[in-house]
Amino acid sequence: MAEISAVKEAWEIRQRFKPEIWFSAPGAKHYENRYYANHHHSFVNISVTGEACACRCDHCNGKLLQSMVGTPTPLEMRRVVDQLLDKDCRGILVSGGANSQGEVPLLAFMDSIAYASQKGLKVLVHSGIISxxxxxxxxxxxVDQVLLDVIGDQDTIHQVYHLNQRPEDYLRAMLFCREADLNIAPHVVIGLHYGQIRGEMKALEMIREAWPETIVLVILTPSCGTAMEGLQPPNLADVGEVIAKARLTNPNIPITLGCARPSGQYKRQVEILAVDCGVNGMAYPDEETVIYARSKGLQTMFTEECCSLIARNV
Structure with a gap:
């Protein structure tokens, strides 16, 4: 496992926050146990490109877009927003496939995004590299928040994302958002380089320069039918080192364990590790994790919003 001293220190830093942990269960995925059950349309993921993506990253190949509601035109987005409002939807995550520059083509959808916000929906945008x-x-x-994946290793950008960008381009994107006074929640994919730890620490260093509201950590989870299918997930000790580092270097910023992580026993082990490392929130926790968090003296709180939105609660 991660170095015991680092985990212990991370837990001690976590005591600066309220003794609560926020468990997120957006309606995009069914979640139900004896502690909480979510609602199907509470928070919905939308793709402005349908299933199209120019990058075809080695771990995804556009597969994640298939689970989203496709709105390939601004008019279609408005129609979907109206339908979701009729179903008591509370918020949407607007995303889509990236172009050859790594940016989701959002400019044509600004009026429709504004429409969703004006109708009272919580609006998050997963933008890719942003201008x-x-x-x-x-x-x-x-918009209420912008989510950006941040990559700290140039080889990973080229080999996994198939982009001719540099780590500095991700820092610049975050700073553009800060200049615009946007709430940002940068994401770091642990093990993105084929299960290896390569640019994660560099990504965390860049994120510190942008002073985000929240940091979201996720773990490489390759989709079926991709170049990484069947790949072993990153070593738990390495994952713990990254989570502890995030907590130690960002003592005042909420940190969450996001949606993406391998299933089964690995999922349960990494969730326990994340609690020990002092995360403030977590998406779709295992029931055993809820019990463990309570045993650590944390009050468990549930929400159907994305885990990146917990900052206002902690």
Whole structure:
């Protein structure tokens, strides 16, 4: 496992926050146990490109887009928003496939995004690399938060994401968002380089420069039918080292364990480890994790919003 001293220190830093842990269960995925059951349309993922993606990353190959509601035109997005409002939806995550520059093409959808916000929906945007123009547009549209994957290793960007970008481009994207006064929740995919730890620590260093509201950590979970199918997940000790590092270097910023992580026993082990390392929130926890968090003296709170939104609660 991760070095015991680092985990212990991370847990001690966690005591600066309220003795609560927020468990997130958005309606995009069914979640039910003796502690909580979510609602199907409470929070819905939308793709502005349908299933199209120019990158075809080695761990995804566009598969994740298949689980989203496709809205390939601004008019279709408005229609879907109206339908979701009729189903008591509370929020949407707007995403989509990236273009050859690694950016989700959002500019044509700004009016529709603003429409969703004006109708009272919580609006999050998973943008990919983002330009200053897009950041300013999202601010004007009233989005609640921007989610960006941050990669700290150039070989990973080239080999996994198939992009000719650099780590500095991800830092620049975060700073564009901060210039626009956007709430940001950068994501770090642990083990993204074929299960290896390569650019995660560099990504955390860049994130510190952007002073985000929340940091979201997820773990490589290759989709079936991709170049990484069947790949072993990153070593638990390495995962723990990254989570502890995130907590130690960001003592005042909420940290969550996001949706993506391998299933089964690995999932349960990494969730326990994340609790020990002092995360403030977690998406779709195993029932055993809820019990363990309570045994650590934490009050368990449930929400159907994305885990990246917990900052206002901690």
């Amino acid at each position: 200053r123009e897009t950041a300013l547009g999202l601010k004007a549209a009233g």
